[in-house]
Amino acid sequence: MDLFLKILLYINVFVFIYFVFVNVSYITLLYFSYVQTKRSRKESKIFRLSGLFDSRLYKSISILAPAYNEEESIIESTRALLNLEFTDYEVIVVNDGSKDETLAKLIDNFKLKKIDRYIPNELNCEPIKAVYGSRHYPNLFVVDKENGRKADALNAGINVSRKDLICAVDSDTLLEPTVLQQMLMAFVANPNTVAVGGVVRVANGCTFNLGEVQKVNTPKTHIARIQAVEYLRSFLFGRTGWDYFDSLLIISGAFGVFDRESVIKVGGYLHDTVGEDMELVVRLHRYYRDRDEKYRIRFLPEPVCWTEVPESWSVLGRQRNRWQRGLADTLWRHRKMMLNPKYGSLGMLAMPFFLMVELLSPIIELSGYVLLAVSLYLGAINVQFALLFFTAAVLLGMILSVLSVMLEELTFRRYDRMRDVLILILYAFLENFGYRQIHAWWRLKGLIDFLKGNKSWGEMTRSKGTFSS
Amino acid sequence: MSKERILLVEDEEMTARLILYRLKGLGYDVEHVKDGVSGLEKIKTTKPDLVVLDVMLPGISGFEILQDLEEDEDFDLSLIKVIMLTSKSRAEDVSRGFGLGAMEYVPKPFKMDEFILRLKRVLKS
Amino acid sequence: MIDYLQTHAITIMMVVVLMLAAISAMVLIGALYSRWILNVTKRNRGRKKEKLSECVIQFISGDIEVDEVQQIIHVEEDYRILLEIINDLSSKIDGPEKERIADLLEMEPIKNYYTSRFYSKNRLEQAKACLYFARQKSFHYSFLPKVLEYTAVDYPMLSYAAAMAVIVHGNEDQKRKALKNQLLNEDLSDQAINDLFVEYQNISDGELKEEVDIIMGFLKENSYSPARTALLIKTLGELNYHESAEFLVQKFLSIPAEQEYPDVPRTLINYMPVFATSENEEEILNRIHTDYSVSTFSSVREACAKAMGMFMKDVSKPILMWMLYDKDFYVRFYAAKSLVQFPGVELSSIKPEDMEDKMWNELVGEVEMANEQIY
Numbered sequence: 004m005d006l007f008l009k010i011l012l013y014i015n016v017f018v019f020i021y022f023v024f025v026n027v028s029y030i031t032l033l034y035f036s037y038v039q040t041k042r043s044r045k046e047s048k049i050f051r052l053s054g055l056f057d058s059r060l061y062k063s064i065s066i067l068a069p070a071y072n073e074e075e076s077i078i079e080s081t082r083a084l085l086n087l088e089f090t091d092y093e094v095i096v097v098n099d100g101s102k103d104e105t106l107a108k109l110i111d112n113f114k115l116k117k118i119d120r121y122i123p124n125e126l127n128c129e130p131i132k133a134v135y136g137s138r139h140y141p142n143l144f145v146v147d148k149e150n151g152r153k154a155d156a157l158n159a160g161i162n163v164s165r166k167d168l169i170c171a172v173d174s175d176t177l178l179e180p181t182v183l184q185q186m187l188m189a190f191v192a193n194p195n196t197v198a199v200g201g202v203v204r205v206a207n208g209c210t211f212n213l214g215e216v217q218k219v220n221t222p223k224t225h226i227a228r229i230q231a232v233e234y235l236r237s238f239l240f241g242r243t244g245w246d247y248f249d250s251l252l253i254i255s256g257a258f259g260v261f262d263r264e265s266v267i268k269v270g271g272y273l274h275d276t277v278g279e280d281m282e283l284v285v286r287l288h289r290y291y292r293d294r295d296e297k298y299r300i301r302f303l304p305e306p307v308c309w310t311e312v313p314e315s316w317s318v319l320g321r322q323r324n325r326w327q328r329g330l331a332d333t334l335w336r337h338r339k340m341m342l343n344p345k346y347g348s349l350g351m352l353a354m355p356f357f358l359m360v361e362l363l364s365p366i367i368e369l370s371g372y373v374l375l376a377v378s379l380y381l382g383a384i385n386v387q388f389a390l391l392f393f394t395a396a397v398l399l400g401m402i403l404s405v406l407s408v409m410l411e412e413l414t415f416r417r418y419d420r421m422r423d424v425l426i427l428i429l430y431a432f433l434e435n436f437g438y439r440q441i442h443a444w445w446r447l448k449g450l451i452d453f454l455k456g457n458k459s460w461g462e463m464t465r466s467k468g469t470f471s472s
Numbered sequence: 473m474s475k476e477r478i479l480l481v482e483d484e485e486m487t488a489r490l491i492l493y494r495l496k497g498l499g500y501d502v503e504h505v506k507d508g509v510s511g512l513e514k515i516k517t518t519k520p521d522l523v524v525l526d527v528m529l530p531g532i533s534g535f536e537i538l539q540d541l542e543e544d545e546d547f548d549l550s551l552i553k554v555i556m557l558t559s560k561s562r563a564e565d566v567s568r569g570f571g572l573g574a575m576e577y578v579p580k581p582f583k584m585d586e587f588i589l590r591l592k593r594v595l596k597s
Numbered sequence: 598m599i600d601y602l603q604t605h606a607i608t609i610m611m612v613v614v615l616m617l618a619a620i621s622a623m624v625l626i627g628a629l630y631s632r633w634i635l636n637v638t639k640r641n642r643g644r645k646k647e648k649l650s651e652c653v654i655q656f657i658s659g660d661i662e663v664d665e666v667q668q669i670i671h672v673e674e675d676y677r678i679l680l681e682i683i684n685d686l687s688s689k690i691d692g693p694e695k696e697r698i699a700d701l702l703e704m705e706p707i708k709n710y711y712t713s714r715f716y717s718k719n720r721l722e723q724a725k726a727c728l729y730f731a732r733q734k735s736f737h738y739s740f741l742p743k744v745l746e747y748t749a750v751d752y753p754m755l756s757y758a759a760a761m762a763v764i765v766h767g768n769e770d771q772k773r774k775a776l777k778n779q780l781l782n783e784d785l786s787d788q789a790i791n792d793l794f795v796e797y798q799n800i801s802d803g804e805l806k807e808e809v810d811i812i813m814g815f816l817k818e819n820s821y822s823p824a825r826t827a828l829l830i831k832t833l834g835e836l837n838y839h840e841s842a843e844f845l846v847q848k849f850l851s852i853p854a855e856q857e858y859p860d861v862p863r864t865l866i867n868y869m870p871v872f873a874t875s876e877n878e879e880e881i882l883n884r885i886h887t888d889y890s891v892s893t894f895s896s897v898r899e900a901c902a903k904a905m906g907m908f909m910k911d912v913s914k915p916i917l918m919w920m921l922y923d924k925d926f927y928v929r930f931y932a933a934k935s936l937v938q939f940p941g942v943e944l945s946s947i948k949p950e951d952m953e954d955k956m957w958n959e960l961v962g963e964v965e966m967a968n969e970q971i972y
Contacts, residue, residue, distance in 0.1 A: 012599070088528055119965075121930070123926060141568070191786050394613045398613045405621050409624045412627060428624060486685045487686075490694075497658075580689050583691045583693075586692070
């Protein structure tokens with residue numbers, strides 16, 4: 004019995020150390036992200052300053068917007084996409100076999116007609132039924148195809164596209180008008196760039212007008228507020244931090260710009276995975292490193308897109324479940340890169356980190372809590388240790404979240420009102436006290452589902468446009 | 473002779489200032505709006521003699537404004553003279569502008585003197 | 598260790614709680630303070646910017662002079678605002694107004710500001726300074742040697758900015774060296790190099806010959822990558838200068854048929870219709886037919902199809918017809934497009950017998966769409 008208690012104690016210590024490790028490494032990542040953000044802003048300023056960059060003559064972009072049953076918001080989002088500040092770009096809306104009036108609305112509103120457009124079959128996708136264009140909107144194309152889900156729709160869009168770069172967006176993403184110019188800077192700064200990710204911010208609670216964000220406020224619901232802090236921590240600063248190490252593993256499916264040729268070279272998006280956005284990025288890394296060719300994958304903190312985050316616990320749960328499955332799938336597919344020196348900081352730093360901290364953490368965290376309770380009851384540990392545990396698990400996490408808010412204040416400061424900062428700090432506390440644990444539970448289920456072989460996307464319900472003024 | 477009324481639809485701050493300064497200095501009655509939607513509205517309500525129209529505007533583009541006016545049955549686009557002033561200057565954009573009814577298409581970067589000359593010419597025609 | 602931690606557990610926790618409280622307080626206070634400060638400065642800045650904007654507009658219109666503008670500038674922040682305004686304007690206007698802007702940049706404090714940046718250790722700061730020098734009218738030549746050094750660094754923004762400054766202020770030798778360094782820098786984009794050549798031409802009082810000579814000089818050196826060589830050829834081709842015509846034709850006729858990269862032959866072929874004379878036309882077309890229509894690179898074959906359409910010689914017709922079967926779509930497309938340029942050739946009449954209907958319809962559709970006026 005004594006031995007058993009001793010073992011329990013050691014396991015608890017291990018979990019304790021694990022928590023400390025996770026939180027401290029995130030804080031470290033935050034530091035590097037701060038450095039990188041400062042650097043990035045300086046660079047983008049100098050670009051604007053000079054004739055170093057005339058978008059008129061540089062690269063052209065195809066925006067790919069897959070749409071499935073989006074009749075409510077499709078017109079609005081397409082209009083917004085057509086009105087970006089960029090000279091040479093086209094918008095390709097891919098109607099992925101919608102069962103509602105999405106296509107009809109598009110045809111009617113933009114006066115579309117079927118056109119004969121050659122589509123090379125560079126990437127596999129479900130059959131394309133027709134391509135539509137319009138005299139009035141010469142840079143708008145709509146591809147009507149059989150349903151095949153997002154990755155498939157994107158591949159179809161890539162096939163139809165004729166521009167140098169592709170920009171994959173979600174149907175509920177709102178891009179800021181200068182976003183394309185800003186993303187392009189990364190490609191101009193370094194001709195070897197193959198992919199660039201941008202920031203995704205929480206649109207809930209903000210007011211929009213004429214396709215542009217007018218006021219940036221924190222959302223009104225608890226769940227969205229927590230996500231606002233979360234997005235700052237992991238999507239804004241987390242990713243910038245990885246960019247510092249030149250090992251960006253993931254570019255959001257809501258917003259990313261890729262070199263078209265490169266995407267085709269590696270075979271486009273993968274169909275049978277739910278984490279197709281991350282998988283593509285990792286595959287790009289692998290392709291170029293395998294061949295020892297120069298390449299860059301960047302994350303820019305300036306270009307911003309806004310997206311509506313789920314406001315219902317069940318939808319959010321499904322989303323996180325899906326993300327976890329995607330992560331597991333990608334790491335498993337590319338397990339050869341793990342701890343492989345051939346893949347540099349990607350294989351030696353980023354991937355193990357994601358494995359240990361992102362993927363396995365729900366298991367360790369949740370079982371840690373259970374074990375803690377058991378151990379306390381059995382007397383394997385005492386109250387003092389429980390306090391230490393609490394400190395490492397919750398308090399350190401709070402510090403991490405509050406630091407993210409601080410970084411936001413130091414750099415972009417997009418939230419105008421003092422009230423919003425207060426709310427963010429409050430929810431930075433709350434994020435770690437309840438949400439983090441629930442989140443771990445969702446991710447644990449995701450991991451289990453992955454091991455069971457679940458590949459579904461689940462139903463995503465969309466509320467009426469956040470972006471209507 | 474009554475002053476000609478000009479409407480400037482331009483969201484770029486300094487460009488707008490410069491044009492306003494010069495045109496006002498020349499004695500024209502100039503109004504200025506900064507986005508497409510207000511621009512469209514102003515054109516319909518005040519019916520200016522001349523519109524200086526940028527293409528890249530928040531809301532709806534200059535091209536869309538012209539399209540809207542063209543399709544509006546209550547509105548006679550031929551009564552309004554339009555000069556397009558914009559950084560969108562590829563051949564397709566230029567022909568699109570003319571096709572939609574613009575009388576002049578001035579690409580940016582532009583020379584102020586030349587712009588004024590063309591503007592005067594359009595007003596006279 | 599575990600025991601140590603346990604005995605001090607409460608203290609440790611209190612320390613962490615305190616840190617948390619301290620950080621939160623810092624954020625809150627910082628946020629409050631910065632917002633307050635920001636509001637104040639924003640308002641002031643707004644007013645200053647308003648004033649300065651009007652001032653600048655009057656200045657560039659010739660209604661006031663530099664000292665009047667100088668009068669309302671007091672602190673460093675004012676200079677930053679001024680520079681913002683100048684940058685905003687520079688890209689939108691041209692002509693005498695733009696030159697007046699350059700006068701504004703000569704103000705002593707601005708000059709000093711950038712000069713000090715030139716000596717900083719940070720590459721970006723150095724680049725900014727070089728860009729400023731490039732826009733200056735007068736320039737202290739003692740800077741040139743160092744600026745020239747910077748044109749050879751790897752960091753593209755600095756090398757580009759430095760090259761720009763050298764092109765504006767340096768002598769011929771230095772300009773050549775600066776350009777050469779950029780051509781050798783593979784991290785620099787085509788666009789940047791293009792910009793440099795454009796500036797080079799602007800500076801040489803619009804004398805085409807200068808630019809032509811220097812580019813031909815580079816091409817004769819034969820020491821650049823295929824992509825860069827193609828860029829040089831393209832730049833030369835765009836200039837449309839008679840002397841370069843002969844040079845390019847000779848180059849086209851003399852390069853070996855077997856090429857490792859398509860860039861150079863493709864670019865050369867694009868300009869042959871423009872530069873060919875009645876004397877060498879036949880020879881050129883011959884080479885296109887025999888050596889390049891069968892190239893393994895689709896981009897080269899595509900260029901041939903386009904070129905043949907511009908030469909419009911009957912002898913090309915059978916080759917174009919044969920190209921309709923090419924495995925690459927764009928080759929087929931341009932072949933079809935070129936064929937319909939010939940008088941008397943109708944799309945419907947040239948459908949190859951054994952081509953699938955679907956494939957043919959697609960081709961026809963694309964050609965028609967390309968010919969149609971979309972607006």
